[in-house]
Each structure stands twice: as structure tokens, then as C-alpha cells.
Amino acid sequence: MTESVKYAGSKLKLLPQILELIQSTGGSRIFDGFAGSTRVGQALARSGFKVVSNDVADWSFVLGSAFLLNKRSPSQFRDLICHLNKLPPEDGWFTQVYGGDVTKSHQGNAVQQDGFKRPWQRKNTRKLDAIRREISELKLDQLTRNVALTSLMLALDQVDNSLGHFSSYLRNWSPRSYKDLELKVPSLWINEKHNQVLQKDVFDAIQCLEAKVDVAYLDPPYGSNNEKMPPSRVRYAAYYHLWTTICRNDQPDTFGKVSRRKDSSDKACGSVFEEYRKNEAGEFIAVTALDRLIERVPCEWILLSYSSGGRATSEALHEVIGRHGKLVHALEARYKKNVMASMKWTHEWLRSAEEPHREFLFLIRK
Ligand SMILES: C[S@@+](CC[C@H](N)C(=O)[O-])C[C@H]1O[C@@H](n2cnc3c(N)ncnc32)[C@H](O)[C@@H]1O
Known part of the structure; x- marks a missing residue:
């Protein structure tokens, strides 16, 4: 059982498969590098894993700290x-x-x-x-x-x-x-493991791990491949600006029809993983960042989430995976049938990944 707010890209529906793939590695210490709603970290911690949860967002730090650091009744x-x-x-x-x-x-x-x-x-x-x-x-x-x-x-x-x-x-x-606003005690539990919660850019977070980790779960934002959508509209800081303000209580200057925080505007914020442009070599900047991250993340196993609605092409991603490790398992979520399909052949996912809004999980051994 996990609890969170509504969250774009939340892996709530994939939790059983994520748990199963992580269990298959035999690892016990997991780094959740883009924790978002923290549902994955909650599910892992409740299943006995030691979790390091990280995300740049204030709300993810608050949720992660409440659920993963609590040792009280x-x-x-x-x-x-x-x-x-x-x-x-x-x-x-x-x-x-x-x-x-x-x-x-x-x-x-x-x-x-x-x-x-x-x-x-x-x-x-x-x-x-x-x-x-x-x-x-x-x-x-x-x-x-x-x-x-x-x-x-x-x-x-x-x-x-x-x-x-x-x-x-x-x-x-x-x-x-x-309905009337009514607070409840969140569905907390007493954590027996010494989990860690960070609020950092993922590249800084991997430098701050208190202990060795066995598996990194990486679920970066892949953005949208809708050319007409302004980038700021699909950035997490813009989507959830109100959670930032509630966590900080800083009464920021706001702008626009939805009264967004000024510091969530295009010019003021942005993560390299939310950069949807190409570099001079014609590569997507977000994909080159993922390449660097997979190379640097200090553990043997990586579980990578990929959503085909984003800018990264499946070929580019396939190349990145091949450069740093071996693809041990690839799964595709079939929400309508409520099953995950296991794919035997690389080309099977390359082909199907080009259709919009398909979700994949790749287990990689470095
Ligand atoms: C696809 S969501 C993760 C969803 C999460 N797995 C869940 O189930 O809720 C991507 C997350 O990456 C975070 N993010 C974006 N750039 C980041 C960076 N450079 N370092 C760490 N987190 C980042 C965003 O704040 C967002 O929460």
C-alpha cells in the first residue's frame, strides 16, 4: 500500500513489476534517483529494501521524508x-x-x-x-x-x-x-531500515550516497513529443508549482492565468532531463544526460523506466543501454490487458516503442 498525490508519470500501476525485477537482482539497497510521488520508494521500503530516495522537487523530499524516515507509531x-x-x-x-x-x-x-x-x-x-x-x-x-x-x-x-x-x-x-478539506494521518509505518532522502540534482545525489547501493531505479522525465506544447508546461516544477509553494510557504511572485511561481518559468528553472532540444551533434540533450548518468551511477544493476510518448527515440535509448551494460530484461506495460509483456527480441521493443504512450522497464547489468 502506497499513498501520494496525483502525479504525471507516477509508476503506481507498475509497482508489482518494478518490485519483481528489483527482487530478481538479489540486491537489497536501492537508489530511486527520480522519486517524484515516492510511490516506488514506499513500495520498496515496505517490502524490506533499504531505500535512498532523491528528486529535485520540494514536494518529493517532504513526501519521501514523511514515509521513509518515520520510525514512530x-x-x-x-x-x-x-x-x-x-x-x-x-x-x-x-x-x-x-x-x-x-x-x-x-x-x-x-x-x-x-x-x-x-x-x-x-x-x-x-x-x-x-x-x-x-x-x-x-x-x-x-x-x-x-x-x-x-x-x-x-x-x-x-x-x-x-x-x-x-x-x-x-x-x-x-x-x-x-468536499470539505480534511486532514488524515498518512498511511505511515515504522521504518526498520535506515533510509535516506535527498533533494538534489541526480548527478549530485550519486555523490552523496551514505552507503553502497545495489540497484538504481531511474525514471527521468521524458517530456512530450508534442511539438506545440511549450516546454515549461510539461516541466514538473511548472506542473506542481503549488506543491512547492505549500511546502515552502514563501508567498512567491506569480504570473499567468494559473498564478504560477515566477521561479517555475522557462528561464528560471529546468533540468537537463527536461531539455527537449538537440545538441550540436544532433543528439537529444536529455538522452546524452541519461548516457552520462548510467555510466556514473555507482552500482551493478539499473532498472530504467521509459515512456515512448517522450522525445527520446527507442534507437537512441537502445544505444545508450548497449554502451554501458547488458539488457537483461525488457518489459512493456499493457494497461488495457493489465499485464506486462516480456519481450524476447530487441527489435520487438524498438518497433513497438515508436507508438505513443507505451511504458517500458529495462533491467540492465553494468
Ligand atoms: C517521471 S517522474 C518520476 C515518477 C516517479 N517514479 C513516480 O512513480 O512518481 C520524473 C521526476 O524527475 C524529477 N527530476 C527532473 N530532473 C531531475 C534531476 N536533474 N535530478 C533529480 N530529479 C529530477 C522530477 O521532479 C520528477 O519528479
């Missing part, structure tokens, strides 16, 4: 969550920027009052304002703070008015946005 957080739920709602920065009201359109639909789309109804941003202020003012220890923020993000995710990211909000209020 979950019931110890009950009083705090109860206290946060009872706070009187208040008007603050989140309400001013992100809270919307419900009115009826001429057609009788429940629409947003001033024509602007908003991610939450005002009644819930008023609760968010009170709870977020209290989390800062209570001066909690780091773990407790991360558990409270995790609980807040999980609750906000249940009452949002989006399609799973904050790059656009729905015009007509979603049914779930009418």
Missing part, C-alpha cells in the same frame, strides 16, 4: 492532525491567489465567479491558510513538519479542481472540489 501524529483540522478558517495569501467562489452560469452550471479558473474553492483555501500558518508557527521537528505537510497535500489533492496538475484548472467546479 502513526498514532503519535493523531493529536496534531486533529488540532490542525479544528483551526478556524482564515483569509490569507492562498485564498487571495487561489481561492474561488461558486456561482451559477446562465445555463445553470456551477462556474467560477469572475471567469478566472481556480484550483480550490474558497472554503478550502481558507482552511489551507490557517493550517499552513499553524504548521510554521508550531516550530515542529523536521519529521513531524514533513508528516503534517504530507497530510495537507494529500487532503488538498482530494478536493482539487484540476486534471492532476496545476498547469490548468477546470472551468466548471469538479464534484470533489465541493
Whole structure:
């Protein structure tokens, strides 16, 4: 059982196959280099692996710390969550920027009052304002703070008015946005292993591993091959700018229709793995970064996730894999049939990978 917010590229549906492939290596210490929602790390830690979770994003650090570093009984957080739920709602920065009201359109639909789309109804941003202020003012220890923020993000995710990211909000209020925000104690467990949670660029993270790892699970962003989509719209920092702001509580300057943080704009942020251009040699910059990463990651096994909707071509990826190791196993997710197909021949995946939105797992031995 894992818990997180809605997340583009989350490997929730692939968890059984990821676990099985990692188990097949015989390794016990796993580096999750692009942890995102942290679902993979949670599933691994719950299955007894020692996990090093890393992602550049604040929200991933908060979620990862709450789930993977906790060594207390979950019931110890009950009083705090109860206290946060009872706070009187208040008007603050989140309400001013992100809270919307419900009115009826001429057609009788429940629409947003001033024509602007908003991610939450005002009644819930008023609760968010009170709870977020209290989390800062209570001066909690780091773990407790991360558990409270995790609980807040999980609750906000249940009452949002989006399609799973904050790059656009729905015009007509979603049914779930009418529900009242209610925090719950996250589904924590007592970690017996000494897991590690990092918030770094993956190349820096591999320098900071406290101990040796056996397997690196690499699930970088592959972006979109939709030429018309501006790159900033498909970057994680832009998609989830609101989780960053909730974690930091820094009331940033915002811009545009969805009031995005200024530091999530094209010019201000970007990861080499989210770079969709080619270099002078005509290679995709993101693929050359992956090449370097596979070369440098200090372990024998790599489990690589690949989504064919992105810019990296299967041929380019195949070359990268061949340069640094041996492809031991390739699996393709067939969501409709709810099975993973094992592929015997390289050409089988090269061919099928060109169709859009197929997900693959490659187990590589260096
Ligand atoms: C495809 S998602 C990972 C999804 C994750 N496996 C899950 O199941 O939720 C890619 C992640 O890479 C992170 N990321 C992008 N560039 C990075 C970098 N240079 N170093 C570390 N993480 C990075 C993004 O923040 C995003 O969470």
C-alpha cells in the first residue's frame, strides 16, 4: 500500500513489476534517483529494501521524508492532525491567489465567479491558510513538519479542481472540489531500515550516497513529443508549482492565468532531463544526460523506466543501454490487458516503442 498525490508519470500501476525485477537482482539497497510521488520508494521500503530516495522537487523530499524516515507509531501524529483540522478558517495569501467562489452560469452550471479558473474553492483555501500558518508557527521537528505537510497535500489533492496538475484548472467546479478539506494521518509505518532522502540534482545525489547501493531505479522525465506544447508546461516544477509553494510557504511572485511561481518559468528553472532540444551533434540533450548518468551511477544493476510518448527515440535509448551494460530484461506495460509483456527480441521493443504512450522497464547489468 502506497499513498501520494496525483502525479504525471507516477509508476503506481507498475509497482508489482518494478518490485519483481528489483527482487530478481538479489540486491537489497536501492537508489530511486527520480522519486517524484515516492510511490516506488514506499513500495520498496515496505517490502524490506533499504531505500535512498532523491528528486529535485520540494514536494518529493517532504513526501519521501514523511514515509521513509518515520520510525514512530502513526498514532503519535493523531493529536496534531486533529488540532490542525479544528483551526478556524482564515483569509490569507492562498485564498487571495487561489481561492474561488461558486456561482451559477446562465445555463445553470456551477462556474467560477469572475471567469478566472481556480484550483480550490474558497472554503478550502481558507482552511489551507490557517493550517499552513499553524504548521510554521508550531516550530515542529523536521519529521513531524514533513508528516503534517504530507497530510495537507494529500487532503488538498482530494478536493482539487484540476486534471492532476496545476498547469490548468477546470472551468466548471469538479464534484470533489465541493468536499470539505480534511486532514488524515498518512498511511505511515515504522521504518526498520535506515533510509535516506535527498533533494538534489541526480548527478549530485550519486555523490552523496551514505552507503553502497545495489540497484538504481531511474525514471527521468521524458517530456512530450508534442511539438506545440511549450516546454515549461510539461516541466514538473511548472506542473506542481503549488506543491512547492505549500511546502515552502514563501508567498512567491506569480504570473499567468494559473498564478504560477515566477521561479517555475522557462528561464528560471529546468533540468537537463527536461531539455527537449538537440545538441550540436544532433543528439537529444536529455538522452546524452541519461548516457552520462548510467555510466556514473555507482552500482551493478539499473532498472530504467521509459515512456515512448517522450522525445527520446527507442534507437537512441537502445544505444545508450548497449554502451554501458547488458539488457537483461525488457518489459512493456499493457494497461488495457493489465499485464506486462516480456519481450524476447530487441527489435520487438524498438518497433513497438515508436507508438505513443507505451511504458517500458529495462533491467540492465553494468
Ligand atoms: C517521471 S517522474 C518520476 C515518477 C516517479 N517514479 C513516480 O512513480 O512518481 C520524473 C521526476 O524527475 C524529477 N527530476 C527532473 N530532473 C531531475 C534531476 N536533474 N535530478 C533529480 N530529479 C529530477 C522530477 O521532479 C520528477 O519528479
